Amino acid sequence: MIGTLIEKEQVANLKIIPAEVDNSAKFMSILQSALRLGNEFKSKTALVFNTDEGPMRIETTVWSLTEKYIQIKHGILIPLRSLIAVEY
Numbered sequence: 001m002i003g004t005l006i007e008k009e010q011v012a013n014l015k016i017i018p019a020e021v022d023n024s025a026k027f028m029s030i031l032q033s034a035l036r037l038g039n040e041f042k043s044k045t046a047l048v049f050n051t052d053e054g055p056m057r058i059e060t061t062v063w064s065l066t067e068k069y070i071q072i073k074h075g076i077l078i079p080l081r082s083l084i085a086v087e088y
Helices: 008-013 024-041
Strands: 045-051 054-060 069-072 076-079 083-087
Touching (some): 008 054, 024 045, 045 076
Antiparallel strands (some): 069 076
């Protein structure tokens, strides 16, 4: 999987920017499944998102999902428009 692997706590220190292609709609059903897996089975999801320093990857539990954002631990929000890849 692409992207530099970082700790999820580092996300708050990054400037997240939109990905070249907005895959929000494409990832919505995958993220809904990731949300269920995280809440019911404490399963982690790999997320690759775009930053001004290039693609970054984290492995985390998805805590909540809206039309525009996913929320991870510590209330950190990642815009769906910034997502490049999602795997669980």
